Amino acid sequence: MAEGDTFVNAIIGAVATALLSGFVPLAPLLGGGIAGYLEGGERADGVRVGFLSGVIGLAISLVFLLVVFVFLTVFLAFAPEALGVFGAMGLLVLVLGTLTTATYFLGLSALGGWLGNYVRYDTTIGD
Structure with a gap:
Protein backbone atom coordinates (compact mmCIF):
# COMPACT_ATOMS: atom_id res chain seq x y z
CA MET A 1 0.00 0.00 0.00
CA ALA A 2 3.02 2.21 -0.35
CA GLU A 3 3.13 5.20 -2.66
CA GLY A 4 3.95 4.05 -6.16
CA ASP A 5 2.98 0.40 -5.64
CA THR A 6 0.67 0.54 -8.65
CA PHE A 7 -0.68 -3.01 -8.76
CA VAL A 8 -1.50 -3.19 -5.04
CA ASN A 9 -3.17 0.23 -5.15
CA ALA A 10 -5.18 -0.84 -8.22
CA ILE A 11 -6.31 -4.02 -6.44
CA ILE A 12 -7.40 -1.98 -3.41
CA GLY A 13 -9.37 0.35 -5.69
CA ALA A 14 -10.96 -2.58 -7.54
CA VAL A 15 -11.97 -4.25 -4.27
CA ALA A 16 -13.49 -0.97 -3.09
CA THR A 17 -15.38 -0.74 -6.38
CA ALA A 18 -16.65 -4.30 -6.04
CA LEU A 19 -17.75 -3.80 -2.43
CA LEU A 20 -19.43 -0.46 -3.06
CA SER A 21 -21.02 -1.15 -6.44
CA GLY A 22 -24.02 -2.92 -4.95
CA PHE A 23 -25.34 0.14 -3.16
CA VAL A 24 -23.27 3.21 -4.08
CA PRO A 25 -23.84 4.92 -7.43
CA LEU A 26 -20.68 5.69 -9.39
CA ALA A 27 -18.65 3.20 -7.33
CA PRO A 28 -15.85 2.97 -9.96
CA LEU A 29 -15.26 6.69 -9.42
CA LEU A 30 -14.70 6.04 -5.72
CA GLY A 31 -12.55 2.96 -6.32
CA GLY A 32 -10.39 4.82 -8.83
CA GLY A 33 -10.19 7.75 -6.42
CA ILE A 34 -8.92 5.52 -3.64
CA ALA A 35 -6.34 3.99 -5.96
CA GLY A 36 -5.25 7.41 -7.27
CA TYR A 37 -4.99 8.82 -3.75
CA LEU A 38 -2.86 5.90 -2.57
CA GLU A 39 -0.66 5.95 -5.68
CA GLY A 40 0.59 9.50 -5.38
CA GLY A 41 3.04 10.78 -7.99
CA GLU A 42 1.89 12.83 -10.96
CA ARG A 43 -1.68 13.22 -12.24
CA ALA A 44 -0.88 10.75 -15.03
CA ASP A 45 0.08 8.17 -12.38
CA GLY A 46 -3.31 8.66 -10.74
CA VAL A 47 -5.10 8.21 -14.07
CA ARG A 48 -3.04 5.11 -14.86
CA VAL A 49 -3.69 3.40 -11.52
CA GLY A 50 -7.37 4.40 -11.66
CA PHE A 51 -7.66 2.92 -15.15
CA LEU A 52 -5.92 -0.27 -14.00
CA SER A 53 -8.33 -0.44 -11.07
CA GLY A 54 -11.17 -0.17 -13.59
CA VAL A 55 -9.70 -2.96 -15.72
CA ILE A 56 -9.58 -5.26 -12.69
CA GLY A 57 -13.12 -4.26 -11.65
CA LEU A 58 -14.30 -4.81 -15.23
CA ALA A 59 -12.75 -8.27 -15.25
CA ILE A 60 -14.77 -9.12 -12.16
CA THR A 101 -20.23 -1.49 -18.75
CA ALA A 102 -16.67 -1.24 -20.06
CA THR A 103 -17.03 2.49 -20.70
CA TYR A 104 -18.61 2.99 -17.28
CA PHE A 105 -15.91 1.11 -15.37
CA LEU A 106 -12.86 2.35 -17.27
CA GLY A 107 -13.92 5.96 -17.73
CA LEU A 108 -15.09 6.54 -14.18
CA SER A 109 -12.14 4.70 -12.67
CA ALA A 110 -9.63 6.79 -14.65
CA LEU A 111 -11.45 9.99 -13.68
CA GLY A 112 -11.49 8.81 -10.08
CA GLY A 113 -7.74 8.19 -10.21
CA TRP A 114 -7.19 11.74 -11.42
CA LEU A 115 -9.47 13.12 -8.72
CA GLY A 116 -7.80 11.01 -6.02
CA ASN A 117 -4.40 12.37 -7.00
CA TYR A 118 -5.84 15.89 -7.03
CA VAL A 119 -7.27 15.46 -3.52
CA ARG A 120 -3.96 14.14 -2.21
CA TYR A 121 -1.80 16.99 -3.48
CA ASP A 122 -3.99 20.03 -4.09
CA THR A 123 -6.44 20.06 -1.18
CA THR A 124 -6.18 20.01 2.59
CA ILE A 125 -8.40 16.93 2.97
CA GLY A 126 -5.54 14.47 3.49
CA ASP A 127 -3.53 16.64 5.90
Missing part, protein backbone atom coordinates in the same frame (compact mmCIF):
# COMPACT_ATOMS: atom_id res chain seq x y z
CA SER A 61 -17.89 -7.75 -13.84
CA LEU A 62 -17.22 -9.71 -17.03
CA VAL A 63 -16.98 -12.93 -15.02
CA PHE A 64 -20.51 -12.20 -13.78
CA LEU A 65 -21.59 -11.44 -17.36
CA LEU A 66 -20.11 -14.76 -18.48
CA VAL A 67 -22.18 -16.58 -15.86
CA VAL A 68 -25.33 -14.86 -17.16
CA PHE A 69 -24.36 -15.71 -20.75
CA VAL A 70 -23.83 -19.39 -19.88
CA PHE A 71 -27.17 -19.44 -18.05
CA LEU A 72 -28.93 -17.98 -21.10
CA THR A 73 -27.17 -20.45 -23.41
CA VAL A 74 -28.27 -23.41 -21.29
CA PHE A 75 -31.79 -21.98 -21.08
CA LEU A 76 -31.98 -21.61 -24.86
CA ALA A 77 -30.67 -25.16 -25.31
CA PHE A 78 -33.61 -26.52 -23.31
CA ALA A 79 -36.17 -24.05 -24.64
CA PRO A 80 -35.28 -23.34 -28.29
CA GLU A 81 -38.69 -21.76 -28.91
CA ALA A 82 -37.52 -18.86 -26.74
CA LEU A 83 -34.83 -18.10 -29.30
CA GLY A 84 -37.35 -16.09 -31.28
CA VAL A 85 -37.80 -13.79 -28.31
CA PHE A 86 -34.16 -13.54 -27.28
CA GLY A 87 -32.44 -14.02 -30.66
CA ALA A 88 -30.76 -11.09 -32.35
CA MET A 89 -32.15 -8.43 -30.03
CA GLY A 90 -30.88 -10.32 -27.00
CA LEU A 91 -27.43 -10.56 -28.55
CA LEU A 92 -27.49 -6.86 -29.42
CA VAL A 93 -28.47 -5.95 -25.86
CA LEU A 94 -25.72 -8.20 -24.51
CA VAL A 95 -23.06 -6.58 -26.72
CA LEU A 96 -24.25 -3.02 -26.05
CA GLY A 97 -24.48 -3.77 -22.33
CA THR A 98 -20.92 -5.06 -22.32
CA LEU A 99 -19.63 -1.97 -24.13
CA THR A 100 -21.56 0.33 -21.81
